[in-house]
Amino acid sequence: MRKITRKTTKFLILNLSALLITACSLFDKDNTPEPKPLTQFTAEISPRLIWTARAGSGVNDEYLRMGPSVGPRAIYTTSLSGTVTALNKANGHLFWQTETNVPVTTSPGIGDGLVVVGSRKGDVIALQESDGRIRWKTTINGEVMAKPAIKDGYIVIKAVDGYTRALSTRDGHELWVFQQVEPSMILRGASSPIISNRSAIVGYANGNLAKLGLNSGQLHWMQTVAIPEGIFPIQRMIDIDADPIVYGQHIYAATYQGKIAALGWESGSIRWSQDISSYTGMIADSNAVYVSDAKSHLWRFNAANGAVGWRQEKLEARVITGPATMGNYVVVGDAQGFLHWLSKQDGHFVGRQFAGSAIFAAPIVENDVLYAITNKGYVLAYQL
Numbered sequence: 001m002r003k004i005t006r007k008t009t010k011f012l013i014l015n016l017s018a019l020l021i022t023a024c025s026l027f028d029k030d031n032t033p034e035p036k037p038l039t040q041f042t043a044e045i046s047p048r049l050i051w052t053a054r055a056g057s058g059v060n061d062e063y064l065r066m067g068p069s070v071g072p073r074a075i076y077t078t079s080l081s082g083t084v085t086a087l088n089k090a091n092g093h094l095f096w097q098t099e100t101n102v103p104v105t106t107s108p109g110i111g112d113g114l115v116v117v118g119s120r121k122g123d124v125i126a127l128q129e130s131d132g133r134i135r136w137k138t139t140i141n142g143e144v145m146a147k148p149a150i151k152d153g154y155i156v157i158k159a160v161d162g163y164t165r166a167l168s169t170r171d172g173h174e175l176w177v178f179q180q181v182e183p184s185m186i187l188r189g190a191s192s193p194i195i196s197n198r199s200a201i202v203g204y205a206n207g208n209l210a211k212l213g214l215n216s217g218q219l220h221w222m223q224t225v226a227i228p229e230g231i232f233p234i235q236r237m238i239d240i241d242a243d244p245i246v247y248g249q250h251i252y253a254a255t256y257q258g259k260i261a262a263l264g265w266e267s268g269s270i271r272w273s274q275d276i277s278s279y280t281g282m283i284a285d286s287n288a289v290y291v292s293d294a295k296s297h298l299w300r301f302n303a304a305n306g307a308v309g310w311r312q313e314k315l316e317a318r319v320i321t322g323p324a325t326m327g328n329y330v331v332v333g334d335a336q337g338f339l340h341w342l343s344k345q346d347g348h349f350v351g352r353q354f355a356g357s358a359i360f361a362a363p364i365v366e367n368d369v370l371y372a373i374t375n376k377g378y379v380l381a382y383q384l
Contacts, residue, residue, distance in 0.1 A: 033317035035336060044098060044350040045329070047382045050369070053092035056083030058377030059360065063279070064145070065189065065321070068359030068373050069108045069115075071129065075371055076108040078117050084108060084127060086115070087379060089371070096132035100125050105143065107192070107361070111150030111282075112169045118144025124157055124172060138172035140165060147192035147243075149200065154214055156193040156200045160186065164193065164202050167218060176217030180204045185233040186329060187256055187279055194245045197265075201251055203240030209253045210270060221268035226258025241279040242291075242322065250303070252289050254278040260291055262306060272306030281322020281362045283330075288344070290330050296320040298332060300347060312347040315340065322362035326370055326384065333359025333372055339382070355380055 022140040056079030059066055069076045074086040074095050082102050086095040102119040109116040114135065115127045126135045142159030149156040154175065162182035166175040186205040194201040199220065201311045207227065211220040228236035239257055243347045244253040246265070254260040254276060261273035277294040284290070288309060289301045296318050300309035319335035327339045329350060335358045341351035355374050363372040370382045 035318045035334075036314060036316045038266060038338070038352070039314045039349060041349045043352070045384055047339070047341060047353050047370070047384055049353070050381050050383050051092035052096070052378055052380045053087050053088060054377055055079070055085035055373070055379050056097070056377045057081045057272075058373070058375050060375055061358075063188070063319075063360055064105060065107070065361045066105070066373075067107045068364055068371050068379060069110050070146070070364055070366050070371065071110050074129075075366075075379065076110055076115050077373055077375055077377070078104045078106065078108050079260070080104060082119075084115060084117060084132065086132060086176060089366075089369070092379065092381065098127055098132040098134065100127075100134070105145045107147040109148030109150050109192075112153065114150060114169055116148040116155055117155060118146070118148060120144070122159070124148070124155075124167065126155070126169070126172060136172045138167065140174075144243075145188075146190035149191045149193045149195045151195040152198070152214065154195065154200075156192050156195060156202070156214075158190060158202055160190055160205075162204060162206075164200070164212070164217075166200070166214070176212070176256070178202075178212055178217045178219070180206060180208060180210070182206055183228075183233070183236065185237060187237065187239045187241045189239075189241045189279060191240050194246055196246045201244050201246060203244050204343050205237075205239040205241075207238035207240065207255050207258060209240060209244060209251070209268070210261065221323070223261075223263055223268040223270065225261050225263075225270075225273075226255040227310055229257075229314055239279065240283045244286075245282060245284055247284040247303070248286075250284075252282060252284055254282055254291055255296070256294065260301065260306075262289075262303070264298050274306050274308070280320065283323050283325055283362075285325060290323045290344075291326065292320050292322050292332060296331065296334070298323060298342065298347065300330075310347040312342060314349075319358075319360075321359055324363040324365045324370065327368070331363050331365070331370060333361075333363060335360070337374065339372060341364065353382065 142161035
């Protein structure tokens, strides 16, 4: 498996912004960011690969954050070719694999006994979680790149055109729809909706975060996380492309070329905010919020007041993923194919593993096992 080259990294940066502009007109060879060389350090931990398995063809060099989803027994993955796979999360053995025959562009959403995926043509397909049998298929207007959220009989689907729809888990019929007007230029990606406490939390490319009632789609509140600035459309892109997260009574959201903010669950009021540009993701615990930014710097913010705890800059331009937390450590992957373990306390490197090829989607940690998927479709499981 080859490493991602500087040429490929250049393609990724263009692909992120969905700009129909040639490379020479925006990023010529001299100003394309060069990934920082790996920092040498004394390893403090030794992550152990416990299994690896092939799960479809992956996404290859197309920058799509199609990460795995973990259920009680299985880890579920998708491939751009339309393959949906269920692997035994204990040993990587294949439970089932289904060819949907559509260009899948989302991570698999799981819930209510279903695995649900979306496509760039607006297909929404529900598979039986137990055996991969296709239960139903429907089509909506708009490309679907956000992972579907599923709970209590509802599937919340967000398309790139600003429409959010709730579909029935029973047969896929539409239950309600909510629309936001999106800017003409957006990032090629989309944050995933979240279902929590009978509400749906949805972030949009216009920088707004909405809380909708799950039963009817009624707007509970709308909060502007960032306000566009600048003259040109590319300067005014403030997409909420990183998945918002709910932790306790707070919701955390981050925008591209904007801010990270902590919002109150009930009112949506902003408790604190900090300037940042992020499109990859974040994760929180009781003490801190960890965020990867657009330069591939990794940040720690105090969960209570937003104060910066530390910033790790030594992965700059390596196109790092959103973070995962694993015990006392934060873990990110990069477009060069490495997984990096860092100390939660101060952000110094404590461990590193080579996964074989680029990692675009944030790893997932469950029961002290870290799962990562490469752009070639390989799933890897690590323990400390």
